[in-house]
Amino acid sequence: MSNKILWRAGTLLLASIAMPANLMAQETPLVIGMSTTPTTLDPHEDSSAVQSATSRHIWDSLINLTATSGSDPELATEWKNIDPTHWEFKLREGVKFHDGSEFNADDVVASLLRARDKPSQGFASYTRNIANVTAKDPFTVIVETKTPDPLILNSLSRIRIISADCKDASVQEFDSGKCAIGTGAYSYVSYAPGSNLTLKRNDDYFPGASHWSNVTLRFLPDDGARLASLLSNEIDIIEALPADGMSRVEGNDRLQVINGQSSRLVYMGVDVERDVSPFVKAADGSDLDKNPLKDLNVRKALLMSINRPAIVDRVMQKNGTVADQFVAEGYAGHSDKVEQVGYDPEAARALLAEAGYPDGFSVTLHGPAGRYVKDAEVLQAVGQMFTRIGVRSRVEVLPWSMYSDNYSKGTYSVYLGSWGVNTGETTNPTVAVVASRDDEKGTGRYNGGGVSDPKIDETLAKAAGTLDEAERLPLLQELSEQTFNNLWILPMHYENVVLGAKKTVTYTPRGDKYTLAYEVKPAKAN
Numbered sequence: 057m058s059n060k061i062l063w064r065a066g067t068l069l070l071a072s073i074a075m076p077a078n079l080m081a082q083e084t085p086l087v088i089g090m091s092t093t094p095t096t097l098d099p100h101e102d103s104s105a106v107q108s109a110t111s112r113h114i115w116d117s118l119i120n121l122t123a124t125s126g127s128d129p130e131l132a133t134e135w136k137n138i139d140p141t142h143w144e145f146k147l148r149e150g151v152k153f154h155d156g157s158e159f160n161a162d163d164v165v166a167s168l169l170r171a172r173d174k175p176s177q178g179f180a181s182y183t184r185n186i187a188n189v190t191a192k193d194p195f196t197v198i199v200e201t202k203t204p205d206p207l208i209l210n211s212l213s214r215i216r217i218i219s220a221d222c223k224d225a226s227v228q229e230f231d232s233g234k235c236a237i238g239t240g241a242y243s244y245v246s247y248a249p250g251s252n253l254t255l256k257r258n259d260d261y262f263p264g265a266s267h268w269s270n271v272t273l274r275f276l277p278d279d280g281a282r283l284a285s286l287l288s289n290e291i292d293i294i295e296a297l298p299a300d301g302m303s304r305v306e307g308n309d310r311l312q313v314i315n316g317q318s319s320r321l322v323y324m325g326v327d328v329e330r331d332v333s334p335f336v337k338a339a340d341g342s343d344l345d346k347n348p349l350k351d352l353n354v355r356k357a358l359l360m361s362i363n364r365p366a367i368v369d370r371v372m373q374k375n376g377t378v379a380d381q382f383v384a385e386g387y388a389g390h391s392d393k394v395e396q397v398g399y400d401p402e403a404a405r406a407l408l409a410e411a412g413y414p415d416g417f418s419v420t421l422h423g424p425a426g427r428y429v430k431d432a433e434v435l436q437a438v439g440q441m442f443t444r445i446g447v448r449s450r451v452e453v454l455p456w457s458m459y460s461d462n463y464s465k466g467t468y469s470v471y472l473g474s475w476g477v478n479t480g481e482t483t484n485p486t487v488a489v490v491a492s493r494d495d496e497k498g499t500g501r502y503n504g505g506g507v508s509d510p511k512i513d514e515t516l517a518k519a520a521g522t523l524d525e526a527e528r529l530p531l532l533q534e535l536s537e538q539t540f541n542n543l544w545i546l547p548m549h550y551e552n553v554v555l556g557a558k559k560t561v562t563y564t565p566r567g568d569k570y571t572l573a574y575e576v577k578p579a580k581a582n
Contacts, residue, residue, distance in 0.1 A: 086268040086561075086573055089282045089294035092427050092456055093250055093275040098230040099216035100171040102178040104460060105320075105476055108214065109570035110273060113255055114154075115216035115238035118145055118164065118197075119209055123566035123575075125319075125480045127209040131159065131217055131239065132197075140204040140523070141187070147195040151262050153219050154243040161191035166220035168199070168212070177495055181488045182211035184498020185520070203521040206528065210479050241266045241574040250457070251275060255573075266574040273573075277426025277456060286311065286556050293557035295571050296429055299373030305556045316553035316565025319387075319480065321379055322428055323489075324362075324438065324546040325463070325473040326355060329506020335420040335469035339448065344417065349469065353411040355543040358470075359397045360404035361445040362438055368549050371437050372430050376549040381536045382477055382485045384550060389482030389532030394540045404445045416446025423451070423472035424459040429551050435472050464502045471504060473545070478568045482535045483519050490544050491516055507544040 092106040099111035120130040132145040151159040172183035185208070188200040201208055222235035229235040236244035239262075242255035255271040274291065276282040279298040285291040287304065297305060297313060305311045326349045327333040333347040348354045368376045377384070381394045408416060419442070423435040432453045439449035454462075463471045475485045492508040493500030499516075500507075515538060519531035540547060553565035562577045 083269040084267060084578075085270040085272070086293075086576060087272045087274060087291045088571055088573060088576070089274050089276045089285055089291045090571065091277060091282065091294070091296035093277055094253075095457055095460070096227045096231055096249075097236050097244075097247055097253070098225075098227045099218065100167070100174050100179060101176050101227055102460075103182065103214060104178075105569060106456075107178075108568075109572065110253065111216050112240070112570065112572055113242045113253075113271065113273070113574070114236055114240045114244060115218060116240050117213050117216055118147075119213040121210065121213035121478065121568070123564065123568070125210070125478050125567060127213060130213075131164070135209070138198075141201045143199045143201070143208060144192070145197045145199065147197065148262065149195055151239050152260065153239055154237050154258060155219075157219065157221075159217070159239055160194045161197050162194075162220040163217055164197045165189045165191050166223035167217045168215055170218070170223050171215045177498070177501060179215060180495065180498030180501045181484070182214045182498075184487070185211075204523050205520065206523050206525075207479055207483060207520075210484075242271055245270075267578055268573055268576070271573040279426065283556070286558075289558075292561050293555055293563060293571065293576060295555055295569075296426075297554045297556035299375050299430060299554075301556070302373070302554070310559055312557055312559050314553075314555040314557055314563055314565060317567065318476070318551050318553045318565075318569045319383070319478060319567045320428075320474055320476040320551045320569060321382055321485065322376075322434075322472070322474045322548045322551060323379075324358070324548060325468075325471045325505045326358070326546065327466070327469045327505055328355075328544060329466065329508065333469040334467075335422070337418045339415045339417055339446070341418060348411065348413055348417055351411045352542060353407045354413065355546065356397060357404040357407035357411070357445065358442060358447065359543060359546045360400045360407070361441045361447070362546070362548070363399045363441060364548060365399070367434055367437050371433050372549070375429050375552045375554050377552070379547040379550050381540045381547060382475075382482045383480070383536075387477075387480050387482075388529060389536050391533040391536040393533070393537050397543075401441075401445050408446060413446070416448065418448040418450070419470050420450045420452055420468075421470050421472070422459070422463065422468040423453055424456045425453045427456045427459075428472070428474050429554075431472060434548070438472075463504045466504050466506050468504065473502070473504060474551075475502065476568050482532045483516060486512065486516050486535045486539065487520075490539050505545065509538060509542065509544065512538045512544075 094106045094110045116131050118132040120128040133148050135145045168189045171179040185201045185205045187202045190198045225235040233244045241261050245254040247253050253273045257269045259265045282294050283301040286294045364378045383390050425432045439451045442449040477485050488502045490507045491499035493503050515534045522528040562579050
């Protein structure tokens, strides 16, 4: 690694000395206001949306995940299924890392195995079926799966390819820039955790250089600060335009609102594992001898108490669509057999009484601030609605950096969660959110409620190993039915994509809600 680092440092020094003044005058900077803060630049530490979007600027993957969840060639130019459990990938030749070193199969092998074996298990949902990765020759890689895997191409699109020299590097070595060396559209300049990431254009990028010479990703989880930065002309485009700021942007001659649809489901997670849940108490605040959330009637009462259409219309100002299951109609796995649970507070009170809680109980709701659309406000509204049926609620909102690990590990009793269903079908969210937690199998990484349903696990195993789409579709539908007819999680809404931007740029929103600098284009002059 030292040779690469020394080479890189020397190259950057020569480039800075040799850069002509007229080139500086042609710089085209872009500033993006991100709605969430990544916890690290290590591309294999965590697979959350903000981590994936941030890392995508510096690193490439074997396969490019398109805005509509398609699979396009990237560092792999072609691939084929040799047999049900072996895939061969031909790699792109002539690609270089930002430090000038050559990309080859060793980098792919190191990256995929690092993502699979990292202690954080942040990519377990995508690597759980990878048995082995080997180099057939310098530009051919064989990926062996444990079982036939219809989603292997989608999974590989999530894993960034780092230099093999950095396979044993620490998180700190990525954050410092020492190992923040990719083949992507931009190279690392500086990183201030919690504040910003500064990048410069990779002029030798194999698909073609980006329009923007310099890019700054500013991490602004506070809605007001993000909106103010756009209105004050500091930023070119912001994620998650606050609903209450839309009129101000629409009324500004130099700004625009950009709308799109996302595949992100927001839900309330509930602790269905522990016999006594830490943030659930009796109505008078005393300890309970059992966990009411394990009772389906209680979970149904909670969902009945939530006026989801009102939350979407008033709290989110129509920046969402009420959800009843993982995916909307038209996606693989959507089922008409999932029970529709409507808003009915009177019936909710009756269900609580039937479950043995005529006086209700008390609970603390946990959620993030600035991670999802109007997340804190949504959680406050849910708390008020719970209280109206006798479930006295206290709301605690935390920064995403403090919240993310805790909710996925099952720290909380009732919490606001979300999953971007970027595969367009139901095995992906099932693996991550409701499958039994099994580190060896890579399931349940974000199963914060401790769901463990043998029927779901059995159906998932069948679906994950079925390559025939006609046979697979009924299994995908069963996953929806088994999850939502048992209300293992309480579905809230699908988020819309709403960005604010200067009229000098154009952008087509992605279903995964990533905001990628190289997909932002300059607006054509009138």
